[in-house]
Amino acid sequence: MGQDRMPLRGFGTVNFELMLLRRMHDHQPALVGAALKNLGKSATDLRAAHAQWQRGLRGGFPGGATRYRLALGRPAVVSSRLLPAVGELAIEAWPMPLWPGLQFQVTFGPGGDVVDERLARMTDGAAPTIASVADLRPWLVVIDDLESTCAPVRYRMSAGTVASHAAAVFATPDGAACEAQFSWGLLQSATAVVAVNRRED
Numbered sequence: 001m002g003q004d005r006m007p008l009r010g011f012g013t014v015n016f017e018l019m020l021l022r023r024m025h026d027h028q029p030a031l032v033g034a035a036l037k038n039l040g041k042s043a044t045d046l047r048a049a050h051a052q053w054q055r056g057l058r059g060g061f062p063g064g065a066t067r068y069r070l071a072l073g074r075p076a077v078v079s080s081r082l083l084p085a086v087g088e089l090a091i092e093a094w095p096m097p098l099w100p101g102l103q104f105q106v107t108f109g110p111g112g113d114v115v116d117e118r119l120a121r122m123t124d125g126a127a128p129t130i131a132s133v134a135d136l137r138p139w140l141v142v143i144d145d146l147e148s149t150c151a152p153v154r155y156r157m158s159a160g161t162v163a164s165h166a167a168a169v170f171a172t173p174d175g176a177a178c179e180a181q182f183s184w185g186l187l188q189s190a191t192a193v194v195a196v197n198r199r200e201d
Helices: 003-008 012-024 029-039 043-058 064-072 143-150
Strands: 077-083 087-095 102-108 114-121 154-156 165-171 177-183 186-192
Touching: 012 029, 012 043, 012 064, 012 177, 029 043, 064 087, 064 102, 114 143, 143 165, 143 177
Parallel strands: none
Antiparallel strands: 077 087, 087 102, 102 114, 154 165, 165 177, 177 186
């Protein structure tokens, strides 16, 4: 096996899921603990998978689509879309059994660089109904679900936030202002934002 494959030796889908879970642990430790039990893995396995992926990112991983194909095999979905003023974007996706109905979707720019990577709903997957804050349950909503129901959605990144985390500000169909936290495109938490009107004396 070539040197460029060494960081991904024996990685596979389960370790990839563990790597995703490592970031989600910041928000939902209980859900991550239940997922580890479901996978028959431990917190040590989670940390090891995350460390292996990070070592590869720092040096040794091939770039672009090759990186994901070495880790996950051939993609189940290969497609593309044309973005005005940018060009044609290639999309590849792999099912993630830990989250039934979801896939890990990677979008590549015209030069082959990764421009987006996150969990997304499969084409034939049914999106949850979102009418109020109560419907925004962790691990059941992805960013695309939110955008199709609660547009416009504004995203913000705070200082020190890792790229796999995102905060979204929006209003639910019933008019409630909300803020939600996502990790790898999957909802981790959502809260109603209460506006405080201050009167100047």
